[in-house]
Amino acid sequence: QPVLTQPPSVSGTPGQKVTISCSGSDSNIGSNYVYWYQQFSGAAPKLLIYRNNQRPSGVPDRFTGSKAGTSGSLAISGLRAEDEAEYFCASWDYSRTVVFGGGTKVTV
Amino acid sequence: DVQLLESGGGLARRGESLTLSCSGSGFIFGNYWLNWIRQAPGKGLEWVANIKQDGSDMYYGDSVRGRFAISRDNAKKLLYLQMDSLRVDDTATYFCARTDDGTYLPDHWGQGTRVTVSS
Numbered sequence: 001q002p003v004l005t006q007p008p009s010v011s012g013t014p015g016q017k018v019t020i021s022c023s024g025s026d027s028n029i030g031s032n033y034v035y036w037y038q039q040f041s042g043a044a045p046k047l048l049i050y051r052n053n054q055r056p057s058g059v060p061d062r063f064t065g066s067k068a069g070t071s072g073s074l075a076i077s078g079l080r081a082e083d084e085a086e087y088f089c090a091s092w093d094y095s096r097t098v099v100f101g102g103g104t105k106v107t108v
Numbered sequence: 109d110v111q112l113l114e115s116g117g118g119l120a121r122r123g124e125s126l127t128l129s130c131s132g133s134g135f136i137f138g139n140y141w142l143n144w145i146r147q148a149p150g151k152g153l154e155w156v157a158n159i160k161q162d163g164s165d166m167y168y169g170d171s172v173r174g175r176f177a178i179s180r181d182n183a184k185k186l187l188y189l190q191m192d193s194l195r196v197d198d199t200a201t202y203f204c205a206r207t208d209d210g211t212y213l214p215d216h217w218g219q220g221t222r223v224t225v226s227s
Binding site: 037050056 | 143145152153154155158167169170203208211212213214215216217218219220
């Protein structure tokens with residue numbers, strides 16, 4: 001069972017805004033950064049958001065990350081067909097492990 | 109550009125051993141923590157292990173601790189994962205990933221190498 005909890009799926013129509021939640025605990029998200037990764041079928045994950053709310057160069061500003069307490073969120077605004085992918089959150093846990101969410105499939 | 113390229117995957121039988129390698133380029137290899145992360149077919153991501161810049165410290169996930177060993181050769185810019193006592197549930201695509209400086213979390217990922225363990 002994944003340590004971080006994400007909804008298995010979210011869906012939206014083009015142009016809509018969708019939000020993916022990532023719930024953790026004091027020992028991970030509550031004390032450390034949240035990262036988000038985007039993975040297309042058959043491909044490697046790609047960094048989407050780092051240090052809670054920072055976007056690597058090349059990531060559109062339609063993707064926004066936030067953190068509050070022991071939860072993180074990823075919002076995708078102006079949803080596009082090309083955003084259809086799986087999204088994973090991750091954090092460092094004080095048990096000295098990297099922990100991931102189970103992944104959320106976004107359907108447009 | 110940062111590039112990571114895994115190799116060494118393939119088919120093994122339960123109880124056998126396999127060693128994966130990951131070659132890094134486009135960054136100062138010895139300056140970063142490095143990770144192995146795996147993904148079973150149709151499943152989510154599972155962190156396997158990571159190793160400090162000079163190889164002096166490493167951490168493991170519960171499911172592989174005592175069976176897998178992570179190591180690195182900074183002169184050759186290579187990361188390794190020695191996998192012993194393989195189990196059927198070790199079947200997965202194994203990714204190596206560089207760690208974002210100071211956070212323990214991956215930023216750049218390789219394309220992965222597939223490992224299949226048969227019974």
